[in-house]
Amino acid sequence: MSVAVIGAGAFGTALAVTLASKAPVTLWGREIDWAGTRENPRLPGVALPPALHVTDDLDQIRAETVLLALPAQVLGSFLTRNAGLLNGRNLVSCAKGIDLTTLTGPSALIASACPDSKVAVLTGPSFAADIARGLPTALTLACADGRAGHQLQHDLSTPTLRLYRTTDVTGAELGGALKNVIAIAAGAAIGAGYGDSARASVITRGFAEMTRLATALGARPETLTGLSGLGDLVLTCTSEQSRNFRYGLALGAGRDFAAGTTVEGAATARAAAALAPRLGVDLPVSQLVAGLAEGRVAMEHALDILLNRPLKEE
Numbered sequence: 001m002s003v004a005v006i007g008a009g010a011f012g013t014a015l016a017v018t019l020a021s022k023a024p025v026t027l028w029g030r031e032i033d034w035a036g037t038r039e040n041p042r043l044p045g046v047a048l049p050p051a052l053h054v055t056d057d058l059d060q061i062r063a064e065t066v067l068l069a070l071p072a073q074v075l076g077s078f079l080t081r082n083a084g085l086l087n088g089r090n091l092v093s094c095a096k097g098i099d100l101t102t103l104t105g106p107s108a109l110i111a112s113a114c115p116d117s118k119v120a121v122l123t124g125p126s127f128a129a130d131i132a133r134g135l136p137t138a139l140t141l142a143c144a145d146g147r148a149g150h151q152l153q154h155d156l157s158t159p160t161l162r163l164y165r166t167t168d169v170t171g172a173e174l175g176g177a178l179k180n181v182i183a184i185a186a187g188a189a190i191g192a193g194y195g196d197s198a199r200a201s202v203i204t205r206g207f208a209e210m211t212r213l214a215t216a217l218g219a220r221p222e223t224l225t226g227l228s229g230l231g232d233l234v235l236t237c238t239s240e241q242s243r244n245f246r247y248g249l250a251l252g253a254g255r256d257f258a259a260g261t262t263v264e265g266a267a268t269a270r271a272a273a274a275l276a277p278r279l280g281v282d283l284p285v286s287q288l289v290a291g292l293a294e295g296r297v298a299m300e301h302a303l304d305i306l307l308n309r310p311l312k313e314e
């Protein structure tokens, strides 16, 4: 097995660090002026192991399996530019989002750009810092090709990173994408001072919403109850390590949020809101988060919008 990681942000670097405990790994990033220090400022306090080679030269990516750890909204253009280099290899998406241009998940972007590749998705509850520090973590490896998924599950598991396998790529990647949207709403509820009971309602109704959208797009409902759905939803809605949750906190409290931070849920809320009428599904939380993120909805009206919806059966 040979593995490379594209995207030297926090997550790509963390995955490369844990995988380098098994075999040499090449990590590609476009801004790697930090490489000589053997510490990525996006992952402070983690020394890169000797088996991890960092480069900004894509020609050095020769591995048969390539993990794509770029933000969801830049993945499409990256694939278009580099399909010649990537097509035919096993390509594993590590991004959590829905592409705003195509309203599809990362796996469809990859399949379209690289038709000769086996496509997989690696997703689930995990903070980059936890993986890089060797804390125990369990993720979902989704691949429609069962045999390829089985191989990737073994190739990409490490002593501290335990992968479970599924063939439901749609369910796994939508769980990972949509939990970010709900985490923004949960953060906003806490930031606005609505309390933990309100957060529990957001998580529960948000989970119902995730399941509605994902199943309308072909996901298996049980996938949403797994690590990639409920597992990641719980983590992201309850931890201030999450950037989506912290962004929501700032929205709720009326505070500024650090520009340039990767907050996948904002664009994904807009994508989900655009999908809702096409699929005939009701996504009130996603629509609200899209409105908040775009500045169309003021936080002081957000609660009224949710509470004034018609009363209905659970």
Ligand SMILES: NC(=O)c1ccc[n+]([C@@H]2O[C@H](COP(=O)([O-])OP(=O)(O)OC[C@H]3O[C@@H](n4cnc5c(N)ncnc54)[C@H](O)[C@@H]3O)[C@@H](O)[C@H]2O)c1
Pocket (backbone or CB within 6 Å): 007, 008, 009, 010, 011, 012, 029, 030, 031, 042, 069, 070, 071, 072, 074, 078, 094, 095, 096, 097, 126, 127, 128, 129, 261, 262, 264
């Ligand atoms: N950080 C985590 O804990 C974590 C955990 C699980 C999944 N993820 C997912 O991984 C993905 C990446 O997140 P991250 O935390 O690594 O983000 P990050 O903000 O730490 O890093 C993003 C990286 O992408 C690079 N980049 C941005 N635009 C680019 C482009 N056009 N071409 C090439 N490189 C580009 C940046 O230079 C940066 O290195 C996201 O979809 C995120 O949801 C992150």
Ligand SMILES: O=P(O)(O)OC[C@H](O)CO
Pocket (backbone or CB within 6 Å): 096, 124, 125, 126, 127, 128, 180, 183, 232, 235, 236, 241, 242, 243, 244, 245, 262, 263, 264
């Ligand atoms: O920091 P966030 O909000 O992007 O969350 C990171 C991971 O997706 C948690 O599983």
